[in-house]
Amino acid sequence: MAPSGGPEDKTPPKILKTYPDSAALRFQDNKIRLYFDKFVSSKSLEAALFFSPYIDDYEVQGGGTEATIIIYDALKPNRTYTYTVTDALQDSRNNKLEKSYTFAFSTGDRIDSGAISGRVFSSKNRPQKGALVLAYLLPTNNPAYIDTLNPGKVKPDYIAQTDSAGRFNLQYLADGDYRLIAIDDKDNNRLYDIGKEEFALPFQTVRTGSRAVQMRFASEDTARLELQAVDARNKHLISVRFDRNVMVDSLSAASFSLFDSTAKSPVKVFDLYAQTEGGREQIFLVTDSLTENHAYGVRVSGVVDKFGIRADSLVLDFRGSSEPDTMACMFIPPFADSAKNVLEKFPPSPSGRLLELKFTTPIERARFQREFKFEKATGSIFQPIDLDITFRDGRQIFVKPKEGFKLGAWYRFAVEQKNLNDARGMALKDTTFIRHFQIAPEEQFGELEGTVELDTSATLILYAELLSDGRLYPMRLSPSPIDNTGVSRVKFKFTELPEGRYFLSAFIPATPTASPFVQWNGGSPFPYRLSERFAVGFDSIRVRRRWTTTDAVLRFPKTMN
Known part of the structure; x- marks a missing residue:
């Protein structure tokens, strides 16, 4: 038998060196060279490459373990240029670059040295690997640009990508204020696709020199709610599918009007229920008798999705069924x-x-x-x-x-x-x-007490997350004064917690009287609105039955001056 050739190579490719060296000064050439430890195609490199300031006219030649980037645009004098290679770069065995890398050169005698770093978390408070961080330099004399900056249409000035710990590092930046947005760039277009991609925003304007920027993914949906399909499952049951999950408790039988277009008569809807099929919750209507091959229409009014988007007068046609309803109510x-x-x-x-x-x-x-x-x-x-x-x-x-x-x-x-x-x-x-x-009984539960530390006096919404199933136990904490060290220390105590390991997280709600069950607001990319400030604990905490776990500490990152 022929040898198998050994285990499959799953190690990521590496960039061994570059020409010019990163941070090179007085660069006058129009060619950049990259050297790899593995075979990389020019097409893969082109998909992973990003220039700042934006360069449109260039070509990637070669491949294998060496590639040349020929720049046809004229480089401006006394300007710092960066190019970033993201983890879209793959070797011939489809192994991705472990993280993004940014290199720089200057056509003048100095190179921009500004930097911004931080972490990006998923919507479940876990480090987000592979998020693309878009950075837009905000001009000091153009408020109209700032107000109309749409990350869905405007390419960023700089980009970075998060590593496995969710960390990012924007380097070689021009000094100034920046607008940051992290996205899960599904189509690799380096733009935010509104309603189709998650996003993450900071809680304040970011400036070069910021070292602990935190962002957490959120989602928004500004698209109109749509009625996708209606199907008669039997002569008394209709399934209704929307393009996203809706708030079931906002619906009643009166939300649906059913009409037999063939017999020209209304059909009574008795009640409804929700059931998940194919990963999406569908609505099922219990109706009066349907007739096979009759044409029917259903109109839906007052339906609301989880984003609060309301839809009225959604209409769709379907055919009746004569299949008997064999499901007994039990x-x-x-x-x-x-x-x-x-x-x-x-x-x-x-x-x-x-x-x-x-x-x-x-x-x-x-x-x-x-x-x-x-x-x-x-x-x-x-x-x-x-x-x-x-x-x-x-x-x-x-x-x-x-x-x-x-x-x-x-x-x-x-x-x-x-x-x-x-x-x-x-x-x-x-x-x-x-x-x-x-x-x-009480002895089945444990307690968790500790302190939240932050640099401002504010109402907090604190969560203890049970790691075994992601269940969140919320608590609203009243503001505590700032002490002589500049820290507000807010005491907390959770009772009746099931035994298990927990993560702590918290945020500062916009409304001080907010309910503990209010949702964290992740802001809006456009029109731009900052997120609510949040903190994430990095160490799990064990809670035992009949025991109080003490001295837990959750620290908010300091505000950036």
């Missing part, structure tokens, strides 16, 4: 009887702990609210208590005692299906579900 018990440690891990919400109940298909909501039985144990006796019942959609229900769930307490609920109807008024199968359960 209660899906959330746990076995006598379950313990219920709601130990729960999605934090303004309403506190919520018990989620679910049916296979939508039910008649008013009847469920009348017939649902819920009790709390006092000693060995269960007694009815007042409840808050909230429907997310026709089959997903959240319940909680008005007084809130008490740690360690026992509760009981009963779902008697014989007293319930589905959304179309059909009786459910005569089955009774009774569940006794205990809310997780």
Whole structure:
């Protein structure tokens, strides 16, 4: 048997040297040479190359382990030029450059030496590798340019790329103020594609000499919400798909109007529910009977996406179906009887702990609210208590005692299906579900206390993130005075945290009275709006049951003067 040739080469290519040397002065040539340790194509180098100031007319020749860049534009005298090679550069085995590299030369006797460095984080507070940082020099005498600077249309003056730790370093900059934006440049055009790419912005204007700029990815969507597809799954069920996820709790049956164009008559929509298919949440409508091959139209009004974009009068046509609806409406018990440690891990919400109940298909909501039985144990006796019942959609229900769930307490609920109807008024199968359960007791949880340090007195929204599932536990902290060292030290204490490892993060909300559940605002690339200031902890913290973990510290990076 012939030898296999050894393991596949997966090491990144390296730039061994350049001509001219980086930071060379009085450069008069029109050729730049790069030398690599591996074979690199001229096409790959051309896709990875960026000049500042922008050079449009150049050619990449050669390839292999040596490439020549011929500049046809006339270089301006006494000017610093930089060229950046990003990780779009690949060798012949498709291994990418490990990080971007910037080289410089000057046509005069001096070279610009300004620098800006920092870190870029993902929307989940993790270091973002491979983000492209675009830097725009802001002129001091042209406010109109500053106001109209659109990173979706204007190429940056300088670029850098983040490494595996999210760090970037912009070098050889002309001194001045800069506008920075980091993007996940999916199409490698070095422009921000509004609504299609994530972006990250700093919380203040950046100047050369800044060494700890922090940016975190956010997303925006200014595009109009679209109704993409409507399909009759059976004679009583329609699926509705939008071009993005929508806020399900903003919808009701009244949001949808259904019309039989063949019979020229309206069709009743009884209720709806959401279900994820193909990675996207779709809306399913329970309707009166449809007829096969009839033409139908659906109109949607008052639908809102997660960005708050509202759409009205979205219309789409579809064909009916005669397939029978074979899905019976049944209660899906959330746990076995006598379950313990219920709601130990729960999605934090303004309403506190919520018990989620679910049916296979939508039910008649008013009847469920009348017939649902819920009790709390006092000693060995269960007694009815007042409840808050909230429907997310026709089959997903959240319940909680008005007084809130008490740690360690026992509760009981009963779902008697014989007293319930589905959304179309059909009786459910005569089955009774009774569940006794205990809310997780206090000894199941741990505590975390510590200090947030920053150089200003401000309201904070602090998060403890459970690393095992990404769950965020929020807390709003009131401002604390600045001490004689110039630091505001804000004490915090999380209680009722499930055991596990946590990351801390925080931000300063624009509104001091903001709810702990307010979302961090990442700003806007155009029109330009800075992000809210934030901090990210780099070390995980262990929280144990029946234990208080102390002395945790989260530090905000200092503001840049």
